[in-house]
Amino acid sequence: MKAEQKILPDSDRLIEAAAEHFVVTARSAIAKRGVFYVALAGGSTPKGLYQKLATSPYIEQIDWARVQIFFGDERCVPATHDDSNFKMARLAMLDHLPIPTENVHRMPTESGDAAEVATRYANTIKMVMEDNPFDLVLLGLGPDGHIASLFPETPALDVTDTLTTSLFVEKFQSWRVTLTYPVINSARQVIVFIAGEAKADIVRDITSEAVSGLPVQRLAPTGDYYWFMDQAAAA
Numbered sequence: 001m002k003a004e005q006k007i008l009p010d011s012d013r014l015i016e017a018a019a020e021h022f023v024v025t026a027r028s029a030i031a032k033r034g035v036f037y038v039a040l041a042g043g044s045t046p047k048g049l050y051q052k053l054a055t056s057p058y059i060e061q062i063d064w065a066r067v068q069i070f071f072g073d074e075r076c077v078p079a080t081h082d083d084s085n086f087k088m089a090r091l092a093m094l095d096h097l098p099i100p101t102e103n104v105h106r107m108p109t110e111s112g113d114a115a116e117v118a119t120r121y122a123n124t125i126k127m128v129m130e131d132n133p134f135d136l137v138l139l140g141l142g143p144d145g146h147i148a149s150l151f152p153e154t155p156a157l158d159v160t161d162t163l164t165t166s167l168f169v170e171k172f173q174s175w176r177v178t179l180t181y182p183v184i185n186s187a188r189q190v191i192v193f194i195a196g197e198a199k200a201d202i203v204r205d206i207t208s209e210a211v212s213g214l215p216v217q218r219l220a221p222t223g224d225y226y227w228f229m230d231q232a233a234a235a
């Protein structure tokens with residue numbers, strides 16, 4: 001399925017539009033089902049969104065006690081490490097929200113054993129969400145076309161029998177844990193954030209017919225699917 005592209009003039013406008021969209025999506029899920037299940041992303045564009053959501057008028061518009069927060073991927077480092085996606089989200093947003101601690105589900109990375117983290121996190125997702133899909137999965141886009149920690153030419157791309165998987169990323173010489181395609185694709189909504197001129201090349205590649213098989217191109221969401229882009233990336 002092709003993504004609906006929302007192109008905003010600059011990154012500030014992109015973040016505002018994304019924050020408004022996030023509020024509408026969360027409120028709608030809570031009104032319909034009493035809960036909003038969201039998977040957060042790492043990266044600088046999502047970070048801008050989290051900071052915005054923690055401020056007025058956005059913060060007051062969501063009943064945070066009904067929000068269940070997960071992570072789409074994580075670096076296999078302690079939660080206090082500067083590389084931790086959880087730490088980034090905590091400082092940007094979670095510490096400032098009226099959200100019960102038990103509603104925030106970070107990956108339990110402290111053992112340092114990525115395979116074990118992946119198994120435990122899949123169990124957490126099943127326990128908390130039962131058989132429900134994510135209402136929203138937020139994703140950044142790497143310059144190599146990766147989304148979450150689904151990197152090009154890694155075995156993680158082909159994992160379909162579990163909700164999460166671990167992988168070693170050669171270029172960063174580090175272990176990651178990521179949601180797999182089936183769980184991302186089954187979300188009610190998937191958003192990919194693409195900002196900055198450094199992304200213009202990968203945007204050209206993924207929208208051209210000459211390049212195929214990149215992780216973002218392998219996304220096939222069954223629900224709503226958006227790319228939130230700024231003009232610099234879309235150029």
Ligand SMILES: O=C(O)[C@H](O)[C@@H](O)[C@H](O)[C@H](O)COP(=O)(O)O
Nearest residue numbers: 042043044045046140141142143
């Ligand atoms: O280490 C990673 O896997 C990246 O940091 C990733 O998490 C990020 O989402 C994209 O690279 C986009 O990042 P920006 O939003 O900063 O462009």
